Amino acid sequence: MKVLGSGTFPHNSVPVRKHHGFTLIELLVVIAIIAILIALLLPAVQQAREAARRMWCRNNLKQLSLAVHNYHDAFGVVVPQKIQSQHSWMALLLPHLDQSTVYNTYDFNIPWDHVDNQSATSAILSVLHCPSSPSDAAFRYDLGSNKFASTTDYGPTSGIAPNPWYQRQGFDRTGAISRRTRHLMTITDGTSNTLLLVEDVGRPQHWTAGHRGPDLAINGCPNFNVTTGLVMGAAWASPRNALPLHGFTKDGLNCPGPCAINCTNNNEAYSFHEGGMLATFADGHVQFLSESIAYSVYAELITARGGEVVSGY
Numbered sequence: 368m369k370v371l372g373s374g375t376f377p378h379n380s381v382p383v384r385k386h387h388g389f390t391l392i393e394l395l396v397v398i399a400i401i402a403i404l405i406a407l408l409l410p411a412v413q414q415a416r417e418a419a420r421r422m423w424c425r426n427n428l429k430q431l432s433l434a435v436h437n438y439h440d441a442f443g444v445v446v447p448q449k450i451q452s453q454h455s456w457m458a459l460l461l462p463h464l465d466q467s468t469v470y471n472t473y474d475f476n477i478p479w480d481h482v483d484n485q486s487a488t489s490a491i492l493s494v495l496h497c498p499s500s501p502s503d504a505a506f507r508y509d510l511g512s513n514k515f516a517s518t519t520d521y522g523p524t525s526g527i528a529p530n531p532w533y534q535r536q537g538f539d540r541t542g543a544i545s546r547r548t549r550h551l552m553t554i555t556d557g558t559s560n561t562l563l564l565v566e567d568v569g570r571p572q573h574w575t576a577g578h579r580g581p582d583l584a585i586n587g588c589p590n591f592n593v594t595t596g597l598v599m600g601a602a603w604a605s606p607r608n609a610l611p612l613h614g615f616t617k618d619g620l621n622c623p624g625p626c627a628i629n630c631t632n633n634n635e636a637y638s639f640h641e642g643g644m645l646a647t648f649a650d651g652h653v654q655f656l657s658e659s660i661a662y663s664v665y666a667e668l669i670t671a672r673g674g675e676v677v678s679g680y
Contacts, residue, residue, distance in 0.1 A: 420498040421640055424566070427494050428647040431521060431564055434463035435544070436651060444548040445649075448525045449606035453478045456523060456544055457495070457603045464494055479604040480510050488516045488604040495519040495603050499639040500568045508571045508601045516602035520568040524636075524646075524669040525609040528589060530623040532614060532662045539672040543649045544609070551649065554671045558649035562668045565646040565656075566638040567610050571601035574632045575619030584633065588613050588622040591634055598633045610634055612669055614662055627665040629658040636665075656680065 438446045438460060446456045454475055461470035473487035480488065489507055497520040507515040523544030527533070541547055543554055543561050554561050573580035573593050582596035590613045591599040600607035612635070616624035619631030628636045628644055638644030643657040649671070656665070660680055667675040 417499065417641070421645070424497040424499060424640070424645050425653050427497065428521065428564060428566075428645055428653045429651070430464065430494050431460070432647040432651045432653070434460045435563060437463040439551060444550055445543055447548050448523055448545050448609050450475070452606055455479065455604055455606045455608055457519065457608070464492070466490075466492065473604075479602075479606065480514060480516065482512075482514060484604070485514060488602065491517045492519075492603060495521060497521075497566060497568045497639070501639065502569050502572050506571075508597075510602075516604055518570055518601045519603035519608055520566060520570070521564050522567050522600075522608045522610040522634075523564055524562040525611045527612040527666045527669050528614075528623070530612075530614045530662070530666075532623070532625045533666050538670070538674060540670060541672070542611075542669045543671045545671075549671065554649055556667075556671055556673055556675060556677070559652065560668060560677045561649040561671050563647050563649045565610060565636045566640075566644045567608075567632050567634065568637055568639050569632045571597040571599075572632075573598050574637060576617065576630055580619060580631065580633070584620055586613075586615075586620075586622045586633070590622055593633055600634050607634075610636060612636075612666055625662050627662050628656065628660060 435446055446459050448456050450459070458470075458473055458475070458479065461467070461473070469487050469490045469492075474481070474484055477483055495518070500520055507517055510516055524542045525545045526541045543549070543563050551558060573582070573584065573596050580593065582593070584593035586592055591607070600609070602608065612627060613622045614624050615622045615626050615630045615635060617626050617630055619626070619633070624630070629638060631637060636644055640655070643655055645653060646656050647653045664677060664680050667673060667677045668680065
């Protein structure tokens, strides 16, 4: 009989190979590594998306400021906040934003919310919507009686209201865009130090301090009250969409107060950009303003002829 040598097998024998799979511990380690990578990557993705949204919002404000300047070149004055309390600044800017079709269907001889102005006022204008808004950009404000109006996330800083946190007296409290018509040359505080338009995002939904505000909010000051969970002045065609500074408490429920930015979107400066908001100035430049800006400094940036020397904002 032939003896098989070491390491040899009969011709009809098949060597057995052992197949190793993942153990439970190895699988858990792989899952943990993947989870860590996702946790590290997700904030970076979110930051990149927000950076893109902020750039888009900045571009919107730049286009609006250019439209204001084009209007000024055409008529010799800064666009007024409203006309006869029936039409807004935005309606006048339509031809300067490549919206001649909407402008031509808008009738200035009847109120902005008249049923015959529906085809114009319900038009969605993308330049008026910040992509960081949690509200649907196509959201239309229900005016009742089967009438709707498209909203805006931007408005003019038309002036400042009396406030215990800013007790200066005897000066012009109006902004660059106000009920008064003014030439850019009459902005004596300097166009680079005078606000033109700022964010008020999320309207008509009521937002306070980063979350949905209550359905009922009786402010205690000349600002509009909230009675149905919706703020007034949300429509781009509404003459009430301006943003005069009243100042609110930090929770965004009462005024007057020391908070100027990001406490309530009830016709006050409000943004969903972390840490502040974007604003465009009368010279056309767009700048990010911190939500921690001093109330007095923000007030002084609003006035066009207040006689202040503003720095450090």
